[in-house]
Amino acid sequence: MMTSNANPRSEPVLLAIGELAEKTGLSPERLRSWEQRYGVPQPVRLDSGHRRYPETQVDFLMDVGRLLALGFKASELLRQLPEELKGRLEKVGSSSFDELEYWISLTERFDAAGLRAALAKAASEMTLVELLDTRLSPFLWEVGECWSRGDLRVSHEHFATIRMSQFLGELGKQNIKRREGVKVLLATLPGDLHGLGVSMVDAVLREEGVEAIVLGADNPIKEIASAAKSAEVTHIAISVSRGSAQKGVGKVLEELIEMVPGYELLLGGGGVSLGIRLPRDIRQFRTMAEFKRWLGDLK
Numbered sequence: 001m002m003t004s005n006a007n008p009r010s011e012p013v014l015l016a017i018g019e020l021a022e023k024t025g026l027s028p029e030r031l032r033s034w035e036q037r038y039g040v041p042q043p044v045r046l047d048s049g050h051r052r053y054p055e056t057q058v059d060f061l062m063d064v065g066r067l068l069a070l071g072f073k074a075s076e077l078l079r080q081l082p083e084e085l086k087g088r089l090e091k092v093g094s095s096s097f098d099e100l101e102y103w104i105s106l107t108e109r110f111d112a113a114g115l116r117a118a119l120a121k122a123a124s125e126m127t128l129v130e131l132l133d134t135r136l137s138p139f140l141w142e143v144g145e146c147w148s149r150g151d152l153r154v155s156h157e158h159f160a161t162i163r164m165s166q167f168l169g170e171l172g173k174q175n176i177k178r179r180e181g182v183k184v185l186l187a188t189l190p191g192d193l194h195g196l197g198v199s200m201v202d203a204v205l206r207e208e209g210v211e212a213i214v215l216g217a218d219n220p221i222k223e224i225a226s227a228a229k230s231a232e233v234t235h236i237a238i239s240v241s242r243g244s245a246q247k248g249v250g251k252v253l254e255e256l257i258e259m260v261p262g263y264e265l266l267l268g269g270g271g272v273s274l275g276i277r278l279p280r281d282i283r284q285f286r287t288m289a290e291f292k293r294w295l296g297d298l299k
């Protein structure tokens with residue numbers, strides 16, 4: 001690090017790639033690939049030849065992360081100026097970001113009744129899909145960021161997860177009109193404990209009158225394959241969390257495809273927005289709105 005500077009106040013704080021990843025919640029692999037493809041984040045070279053990244057880029061990269069989770073493309077976002085991204089976030093989230101801070105403060109205080117009331121209020125003001133894409137998912141994203149920065153404890157994260165899980169169970173009233181010909185198995189891959197995405201898809205399917213077989217989180221692929229066959233589902237939907245995106249997901253999915261030839265695989269979740277190398281013949285959804293449109297078009 002820069003120890004011998006004459007005027008420390010004017011020196012920008014420089015971060016190693018791991019530190020930048022930690023502060024932004026984006027993986028070092030992703031940051032490196034963006035740097036190669038789009039020149040962002042932009043490093044400076046130390047005399048030793050090592051790359052370091054000015055801390056001033058953290059805020060911009062976090063905005064990129066938030067917009068990726070809302071379904072925007074990295075190739076488009078990384079070409080924009082920081083102010084343009086801020087403007088975009090404001091438009092997308094409209095009033096949601098004031099609310100977001102309030103929800104975080106309820107979590108900080110373990111205020112279960114308050115959080116429940118806030119979630120119910122948001123649910124009464126918008127469609128289910130809007131609620132999931134523009135409120136619940138950004139809220140959970142922010143919970144994760146706060147946890148990784150040390151602003152929230154893991155107990156807060158668990159508290160928010162339990163409340164969310166209970167709330168999701170009550171959402172998406174069962175459509176009386178049953179959709180025939182579609183039956184979806186829902187799961188996360190082995191080692192991925194992030195099951196809220198599955199509950200979110202389940203809520204959307206309930207509202208659409210589509211039958212779902214919900215396996216929840218952390219399933220051996222042999223089990224996913226065998227359940228899909230015995231329940232005679234038409235589609236297998238997998239939620240890939242942001243955390244598991246870098247952990248060889250593509251390879252695991254390839255194995256699953258081999259076990260269930262002929263099935264259409266649907267993929268969604270924060271890990272998909274961040275971009276993973278995937279086998280072909282997988283349908284990817286970056287938002288729940290995209291998923292709902294696809295369901296609507298399905299014959």
Ligand code: B12
Nearest residue numbers: 133137141144148192193194195196197239243268269270
């Ligand atoms: C809650 C949570 C947990 C809970 C999960 C409990 C549960 N029952 O789900 C617990 C405490 C278990 C947990 C554990 C861990 N976690 Co965690 N966790 C989270 C958190 C805060 C929320 C995850 C979530 O549910 N998001 C909501 C999802 C559903 O939203 P989404 O992915 O954007 O999905 C949207 C759409 O894509 C769509 N969708 C989702 N799935 C699907 C599927 C289909 C088919 C379709 C169509 C659509 C769709 O629905 C959403 C609506 O818009 C995230 C923060 C984050 N940014 O995601 C961290 C996060 C994922 N966790 C993280 C980490 C580090 C961990 C641990 C390693 C921590 C530890 N040291 O133990 C472990 C790993 C456990 C494991 N083996 O999986 C990191 C991952 C960092 C990285 N590498 O990128 C994150 C990003 C937090 C952070 N900012 O650092 N975690």
